[in-house]
Amino acid sequence: MTTAPRTVHVRVPATSANLGPGFDTLGLALSVYDELEVTALAPGQLEIEVSGSGAEEIPRDESHLIARTIRYCYESVGVPAPGLRILARNGIPHGKGMGSSGAAVAAGVLAARGLLAGRAELNDTDLLRLATELEGHPDNVAPALFGGLTIAWTENGAPQHKKLLVHRGVAPVVFVPDRTMSTSTARSVLGPEVSREDAVFNVSRSALLIAALTQSPDLLLSATEDRLHQESRSVAMPETFALVGALRERGFAAVVSGAGPSVLVLADGPGGRLEAAEVARAATDGSWTALMLAVDFLGGTVRDQIDARMEPVGDGS
Template sequence: MGKVIRVRVPATSANLGSGFDALGVALTLYNELCFYEDDGDGIRVEVEGLGRGEIPTALSENMASIAMAEAAALNGTALPKSGVLRLINRIPPARGLGSSSAALAGGIFLGNVLTGGGLDRQAMLNAVTKLEGHPDNVAPALCGGLCISVMDGGRTITQVVSLDEELSFIAVSPSVEVPTERARAVLPQTLAYKDGVFNVGRVALLVTAFITKHYEHLPYGLEDKLHMPYRLPLIPGGAKVLQAAVDAGALGVTVSGSGSTIIAFATKNEAAVQAAMEDAFMQAGLTASGHILKACNEGAKLI
């Protein structure tokens, strides 16, 4: 076996309530992508951990290998002729914690390393946003921290904010998926003007609460009228899980991405919050598992 190149990429939570399709935060739960050249016949994909047996391993279907090929094309250099791409997955797939974005961000980063490193982080961000379709998850997966992102043509404009170690993120994932397509399908085509105004104020308050560490403002900043009222009913027991988190001491709570993970924010009582959320899911007839995480202020990186 030749030299192993290993990339670490964080889980992400997008939207964060009022920041629909604009906000995302990187979290201290990681997938790894490893590549080593060999004398075999072409590049093969292997999956370890979560999603094994479910994630496609064909090069044309696997998100990480697709992103690797995109990096090679942009660099104008071919990938190695033969080798193994091993995906070590700890991020729950299809649960709203950015597993697909981790594959894309990790793949573009690894592909760039393998083909000369000609892409800076902005070029990788533009490319991976094009592959994903929107930047809310891929930006923090690639750049780390809290990312506020907008699109300007084919360019992704992202402001990265490092978050304090004091704040915890309690992510609890139930044993049910909410496919992104379904979560998108329930959203209305138009909204009342007053609902747009409502969200503008909330997302501004949310971002400043993170920056200034006025975490007491989080429950107000997390309020949303763009997607939460339509997506929360897709998660069995979702409303009760949100309330259970608050009752157990969470500063605020919302749906992570399009679900089904629900994520709470706290500076104390984290274990009690996690237990209360898991219990509320159990009462809804679902098993659930949680993680107590911190913000990851660095994105995809070589390890």
């Protein structure tokens, strides 16, 4: 009797990192998703099908990010990697500042966890460590894995995270342009130093932002002020910063989403984000799409073909 190849199904949310002042630290999971079906094949085989955002640009060979991530996870536990069949449906916009690469890495480590079940265990700490080693920063992969609002930091060389529940009055909307921006390009314009005054300013706003997102959405406009990275990036994304400025002038908590060029507004209710969409429509040239979203509280999920239950990654911590 032959055993059917093991197949796992994975879903991971989009993320928005930084949220204004929380550079490389804060991240928020959003209700746009990449979905993945991965089947273990005989060693040496690789089949990749991709649909949705960025499908025409994504490689179908060994350099595919999810395939590389799964192999990396197998190597980390000393188990020979199998061949892979990967069917990916990308709902997260690529190159727009919504964590598409972080989501791919998160999906890969989750798929590896599912495929390795019964042979080797990857706990939540392992997932975050492996994903951070591949992505470089934990601020996108932490919310993609665990959902909600996450604070990410490094302690003794190891990435850590704390998940927080967002106030139900917070209503996100993301304005997505038809152009892209690479993270490396966005980072290249940042200076090597900041003044003490600006550092203290951002510390105060980051602390305030936690309170605003979890308890007091009425403070979001002040809490999303930033002096650390956004202004430096304006030269690379003038249309983005024109939209951020137009929205903030009207009282909306608008920030660059991740590395850009999308703009995230953290409205204090569904009516607020509809008003923000009207402002954005008047301030842009029609090449922007408004995504009315919710905060994703579940994070990444993985289930086995044999077991229809969808299992979230973390325990809510």
